[in-house]
Amino acid sequence: MDTDEQLQLTPEHLAVRTLGELTFPSPLDGGLLERGESMHYVGEHDRVLVDGTLGVASRRGVPVEELPTFEPGGPRRKLYFDPKKTKVGIVTCGGLCPGLNNVIRGLVGELAEHYGVHSVLGFRDGYLGLTPLGAEPVELTPESVRWINQQGGTVLGTSRGGQDPKVMVETLRLRQIDVLFVIGGDGSLRGAQAIADESLRQGLPIAVVGVPKTIDNDIPWIDRSFGFQTAFGRAAESIRSAATEARSHRGGVGLVKLMGRHSGFIAAYATLASDDVDLVLIPEVPMPLDGERGVLAHVERTLDRQGHALIVVAEGYGQDMFAGTEGGADPSGNAKLFDIGKKLRDELGSHLTAAGTDFQLRYVDPGYAIRSVPANSHDSVYCTRLAQAAVHAAMAGRTATVAGRWHGRFVNLPIPLVTRTRNQVDPRGDLWLSVLEATGQPVHV
Ligand SMILES: Nc1ncnc2c1ncn2[C@@H]1O[C@H](COP(=O)(O)OP(=O)(O)OP(=O)(O)O)[C@@H](O)[C@H]1O
Numbered sequence: 001m002d003t004d005e006q007l008q009l010t011p012e013h014l015a016v017r018t019l020g021e022l023t024f025p026s027p028l029d030g031g032l033l034e035r036g037e038s039m040h041y042v043g044e045h046d047r048v049l050v051d052g053t054l055g056v057a058s059r060r061g062v063p064v065e066e067l068p069t070f071e072p073g074g075p076r077r078k079l080y081f082d083p084k085k086t087k088v089g090i091v092t093c094g095g096l097c098p099g100l101n102n103v104i105r106g107l108v109g110e111l112a113e114h115y116g117v118h119s120v121l122g123f124r125d126g127y128l129g130l131t132p133l134g135a136e137p138v139e140l141t142p143e144s145v146r147w148i149n150q151q152g153g154t155v156l157g158t159s160r161g162g163q164d165p166k167v168m169v170e171t172l173r174l175r176q177i178d179v180l181f182v183i184g185g186d187g188s189l190r191g192a193q194a195i196a197d198e199s200l201r202q203g204l205p206i207a208v209v210g211v212p213k214t215i216d217n218d219i220p221w222i223d224r225s226f227g228f229q230t231a232f233g234r235a236a237e238s239i240r241s242a243a244t245e246a247r248s249h250r251g252g253v254g255l256v257k258l259m260g261r262h263s264g265f266i267a268a269y270a271t272l273a274s275d276d277v278d279l280v281l282i283p284e285v286p287m288p289l290d291g292e293r294g295v296l297a298h299v300e301r302t303l304d305r306q307g308h309a310l311i312v313v314a315e316g317y318g319q320d321m322f323a324g325t326e327g328g329a330d331p332s333g334n335a336k337l338f339d340i341g342k343k344l345r346d347e348l349g350s351h352l353t354a355a356g357t358d359f360q361l362r363y364v365d366p367g368y369a370i371r372s373v374p375a376n377s378h379d380s381v382y383c384t385r386l387a388q389a390a391v392h393a394a395m396a397g398r399t400a401t402v403a404g405r406w407h408g409r410f411v412n413l414p415i416p417l418v419t420r421t422r423n424q425v426d427p428r429g430d431l432w433l434s435v436l437e438a439t440g441q442p443v444h445v
């Protein structure tokens, strides 16, 4: 996170919208509400500090109680909704991500088993399912979702493409939905905000709570998004395969293309997990193809030196090379990317041939394989805990809010905060420094 951006935060950016007074006692029992505050647990009256270092906090020049803070996540003693009468909807939108089914399962389990909420509808195929054109929603019960965490994808289906917030709110009104959980990325969360705003405009007390989803890890103010670790772990397997190919052939060159539209976190982490990579190219660091410190010269030198070379490229790198060509947009309005992997493959091939280098290039594009797999154990735990935090927030009437984790603690974040900027690899930050140390590639910022 950029320090200047952090320093510009005001209390308004951090305020969580609440539907009204909390009047119903929470049914959580068995000591679930009785924990004292500890190093690991922030009580409901405490706040989570935004700043992680004394340096940033002291640059603000304000008393401690005026430092910017997040609302802690977790169960409240009093609820806004009466659990016995609460009706819930769940929708998954945008691209796939490992752990979507774990979150659905976690939401249903927490609602039913701890709060006693038994009416949970799964809307089908993303926001389309919140319109009359969508398929009939499906009842979700702890039994029906028991094993879904073992599968990748989403049992509810997903989609891209805009829907009218008025139409979606009308669906929620007709179905008497009190709480809508949106599991989705930046676009889905903007949609969730639109639904929350339209409900407010109509005077409908509907809580809209997001669980942020992105394999690209591009949502800000969250330590790490769920599914990211699984996705980069799967990506690292592809890198290892390409490394084996490259090392096993005279003049072997492995080129691996990975997802990462605007943020190169998958490429950076998968590289560090593999420890074999000679060059990583990400959208945030514009390294030219040509010149002494460019991509082509670096690969040629690496081949000369060690007899093989391995390159990882995030799909969003080098899109400026296609300037002047019309790429179009997907149904959600996201720009369709040009295929930088194939372009690099061709450029490398021509360059090494012209240089008279003996080489064998293997191009690996694991594509959707990194995001369609089931969540690993780490992400499974994280999904369950995020789902629990989202349910606590919703039952306490929080709306236009997402459940996140900041500096290891669960927090409730206003949606506008997490959609106004994008999390990206900082070319001057310690993650990119680690990558540069691991690859030995020329430094560009
Ligand atoms: N500004 C917006 N307002 C309302 N709805 C939006 C907005 N942006 C996107 N949406 C809707 O949210 C849904 C998902 O958006 P999108 O396809 O961009 O995926 P995403 O949630 O950003 O996930 P990811 O990019 O990680 O795959 C789509 O139905 C899209 O129409």
Ligand SMILES: O=P(O)(O)OC[C@H]1O[C@](O)(CO)[C@@H](O)[C@@H]1O
Binding pocket: 095, 096, 185, 214, 215, 216, 259, 260, 261, 315, 330, 371
């Ligand atoms: O092909 P689809 O399903 O639109 O999704 C591709 C995009 O989704 C993401 O996985 C997440 O935004 C991007 O990295 C990728 O560009």
Ligand SMILES: [Mg+2]
Binding pocket: 094, 185, 186, 187
């Ligand atoms: Mg998106």
